Amino acid sequence: MKSRYDVLVIGGGPAGALAAQTAVEKGLSACIVEKRPAIGSPVRCAEGIGKEALTEFIDPDPTWISAEMTGATIVAPDGFVMQLSSKMAGGKVGYVLDRKIFDRELVWRAADAGADVAVKSRAAAPIMENGVVKGAKIDHAGKMTSVRAEVVIAADGVESKFAKWCGIDTTVPVREIMSGVQYVMTGIDIDPESTVFYLGNEVAPEGYLWVFPKGPKSANVGIGISGKKSGEGHRAKDYLDKYVKKTFPKGKTIEYIPGGVSVCRPLECTVADGLMLTGDAARVVDPLTGGGIYNAMFTGKLAAQTAADCIGKGDVSKKALMAYDKAWRASKMGKTIDRNYHIKEYLIKQPDEKLNEIIHSVSKIDMTEFTTLNLVKEIIRVNPKLVLELGALAASLR
Template sequence: MKEKYDIIVVGAGPGGSITAKTCAKAGLDVLLIEKRQEIGDPVRCAEGCAKEGLIKHIQPDKRWIAAEVKGSKIIAPDGTQIKMSEEDSGGKAGYTLERKVFDRALAQEAAIAGAEVMVKTRATGLLRTNGRVSGINAMYMGETHEIKADIVIGADGVESKVGRWGGIDTSLKPDDIDTCAQFLVTNIDAGEYSKFFMGEKYTPGGYVWIFPKGPNSANVGLGILGSKCGKVRPISLLENFMKTNMPEGKVIEIVVGGVPVGGPIERTVADGLILVGDAARQSDPLTGGGIINAMDAGKIAAEVCIKAKEKGDYTIRTLNEYEHRWRATIGKQLIRSLKVKNLLVKLSDEQLNQLAHSLEEIDTSKMPLPKVLPILFKKNPKLLWELRTLFI
């Protein structure tokens, strides 16, 4: 460990590792820290991910692809199924990842690109010079250190502290978080599709997912909107789902976690500071997906860091480019997803069935969700009137 780096990245998830790798490749002096002693473990993710978004960032590798899926099936409360997101060629459209291996592979790429990596190293605060963020307080093996940097990247996930220390309020209200539980279930027929079960019947303000992790096993999980949690908990609803729907299934892992679903927050940069991924609340409010968004944001953050280094200016003036670029891309999608989610959570199971039936005569199997939504709107203008600004 040195006394000073160009960039310190806090958190070695996909967002942090892509930021570190991209900066290191450009010759910047990078330190990537991870507070856990094992990168990638414990997992807090359903591990589903579209192929298209992923291959922009890393060459697919069998070691971290648990399964390939043909597409998605959305299942309405009455059992009506809607197929989506298949590839034109009939090939595989998505992956279920093995995050324990995937996250390590990404951190390894950052390390090979030249970044220094420290595990079991926790940021405990920010250093400041003339009011600007200028490094971190860190704890490694019980000892505290001051490490300076021109820019600190907060990629510290749903539980992010870096933003708060930097004066950005990232605290999630109960409406802004999906609280989730997941079992890795084996001894089942996992099928070839990622499945999403909608409706209050299964879970309030969320959905149940089944993502294949191989022919005989799958991630089976569900989320509850935080504001609807308390009387019922994700873990007990999931146990019920298992009993009713896959009594033959055997649980070989429990995963729990919270997913930010509140949409874009007001600010993700400060002088000497950038937030990336779940820490910047960039996960999709509708699907809960965050891996690709975090990696895309990490890439943008790194490109802005490289520019800042060239200019020698680490203030908001230069770092604001990150803010503008991610909001123009990821941000727009988040806002659309938030609007759709906010409406969907209000619909009754009967209304969800109605939506599913309206698609019965349309072949949506090759369409991604953003293409299906306008069709849904056209067929159900009254029910979805709130979304008109998205489609008219």
């Protein structure tokens, strides 16, 4: 680690890796600082990602793909099952990744491209001059050093502190944090090619419970519930244990993963003078699905591209860096977040009877393109009155 870089990236997840790789490919010097001693661990993720989304950034590689999905299943509160499959014959619609290996691959690529990487290196404070971010104080295995940078890209995840230290309020509202737990289980009977989502206020209040296959008899079995609904005796772990005891009594848990996922709107502004926020730290998780891998890679790459432009022009002010904020909001990702936020807000207010009714209306969907948008469109097609309930949003869904 040197004392000065063009771009200092805080966090070695998918957002940080793409940011660093992109920065060096643009001819900048860059360093990733990761507070943990290893990239990729511990995993805080259900590890699912759509095929189209993944391949936009990287060609699928069996070394970090646990399983390939051909469909998805939604289980209504009353147990009714809705099957989603791809119209494409034998179509792969998505993957369940092995994030430990995947994240490492992404950081490896950044390093091979020329980025420096420092693990067990925690950003302990920003370096600020006249309100402008100029780098960070890095605690590297107990030794404090100052690293100056033209631009700091904060990719420090759900537990992000860096932006807060710089004066940006990143607090997630209690009702919009998904309080989650996941077990990596083996020895369980599952459909190894389909993800399963369980909905309902008894199963997972204002969230969902998932089974994402990792192999023929293994899966990520997890749950996210609204922080508002969490409390002593009815926490995410309580709900998950209840499900696991009933459904997979003989399954073996080989990994125990708690975690939080934000399902709020993205931060009002994701840049400041000399600072850019990406991925979970920018709260750009999809509020409907809780998926964040693609959004992290997308914002990480875009942030570095903008940083390169701005550094090239000698202006890293908030005003200049706003090009990044505007670009991701105008992107397909930004629009999807906006739309899915409204759909999420609608769905969490529905009683189980209403969810049953909606899911019963479509038992099987063959989708040309496997997206939540197409799922919602299909549901609306058979439930025309939903158009009224969804209000202004409905127009954008037709």
